[in-house]
Amino acid sequence: MPELPEVETVRRGINKYVKGQQINAVEIHQPQLRWPIPPLIKRLLPGHSIIEIKRRGKYLLLNCGVGTIIIHLGMSGSLRIQNSEATLQKHDHVVFRLSNQTSLCFNDPRRFGCLLWEEHDPLQHRLLSKLGPEPLSKAFDVDYLFAKSRKRQVAIKQFIMNSQVVVGVGNIYACEALFNAGIHPECAAAKLSKPRYQRLVDAIKRILAQAIKQGGTTLRDFITVEGKPGYFKQQLHVYGRGGEACTNCKATLKSIRLAQRSTVYCSHCQT
DNA sequence: ACTTCGACCTGTTGGC
DNA sequence: TGCCAACAGGTCGAAG
Numbered sequence: 001m002p003e004l005p006e007v008e009t010v011r012r013g014i015n016k017y018v019k020g021q022q023i024n025a026v027e028i029h030q031p032q033l034r035w036p037i038p039p040l041i042k043r044l045l046p047g048h049s050i051i052e053i054k055r056r057g058k059y060l061l062l063n064c065g066v067g068t069i070i071i072h073l074g075m076s077g078s079l080r081i082q083n084s085e086a087t088l089q090k091h092d093h094v095v096f097r098l099s100n101q102t103s104l105c106f107n108d109p110r111r112f113g114c115l116l117w118e119e120h121d122p123l124q125h126r127l128l129s130k131l132g133p134e135p136l137s138k139a140f141d142v143d144y145l146f147a148k149s150r151k152r153q154v155a156i157k158q159f160i161m162n163s164q165v166v167v168g169v170g171n172i173y174a175c176e177a178l179f180n181a182g183i184h185p186e187c188a189a190a191k192l193s194k195p196r197y198q199r200l201v202d203a204i205k206r207i208l209a210q211a212i213k214q215g216g217t218t219l220r221d222f223i224t225v226e227g228k229p230g231y232f233k234q235q236l237h238v239y240g241r242g243g244e245a246c247t248n249c250k251a252t253l254k255s256i257r258l259a260q261r262s263t264v265y266c267s268h269c270q271t
Numbered sequence: 272a273c274t275t276c277g278a279c280c281t282g283t284t285g286g287c
Numbered sequence: 288t289g290c291c292a293a294c295a296g297g298t299c300g301a302a303g
Contacts, residue, residue: 034279034280276302284292
């Protein structure tokens with residue numbers, strides 16, 4: 001389901017419902033996600049409250065005082081708030097019963113997501129400790145990205161999708177940012193000049209910020225925390241438009257596979 | 272240290 | 288209509 005804007009939208013969405021709520025019970029219906037869900041949360045969490053929800057990259061961090069629930073939504077995960085009386089849905093793997101008569105449901109058909117538990121600083125967790133900077137932070141700038149790219153022969157698209165380089169840039173926004181910056185997705189990271197990296201950094205920041213502002217509405221099966229379809233078609237210039245006309249020059253957009261991911265670009269505008 | 276590739280899953284779509 | 292292959296928002300970890 002998510003790229004960073006969608007995860008941030010989920011964070012804001014559930015925050016208003018669960019912040020300050022006490023957890024009455026935890027149900028684990030399917031523990032086999034990307035990593036097994038630690039069973040100890042069933043006895044540890046009841047009686048504690050969700051103090052606040054933060055985000056690091058595409059990870060959601062639910063601070064419960066005694067520790068932190070770390071959630072990654074993978075490709076198909078979602079979080080949903082519903083009345084505690086309402087029936088569960090297929091693939092509702094974990095359900096948090098809250099004190100205000102609602103339930104927080106973690107649903108993930110493909111089970112590429114995960115739900116972990118960290119008693120200490122979640123940022124020191126092995127999955128989070130090596131993450132690159134947040135794309136919308138000051139730390140993510142042209143000097144950083146240019147320096148990081150030297151001697152890297154990988155395609156620029158793979159480079160910016162690497163979470164150790166920068167977090168939160170998924171397949172869709174990588175394609176869009178490269179189009180926006182006029183950079184060919186297969187260009188080796190080390191070969192790009194500093195001015196071109198400036199354009200790329202600007203494009204990534206602009207596109208992600210705009211998507212967050214619009215409520216993370218890029219994805220086909222994105223649903224809001226209220227469980228409603230949240231799909232409002234947003235202007236994507238290249239992703240999903242292979243074979244169609246470039247919005248800039250009218251040339252036919254090319255569709256290739258790069259590192260097993262569908263990649264669309266304009267061979268005229270992106271060099 | 273960098274790069275490639277397989278693996279983890281279910282659901283949807285499109286061709287025949 | 289059914290069947291089957293291809294593909295889908297991610298990313299870790301093994302192997303080269």
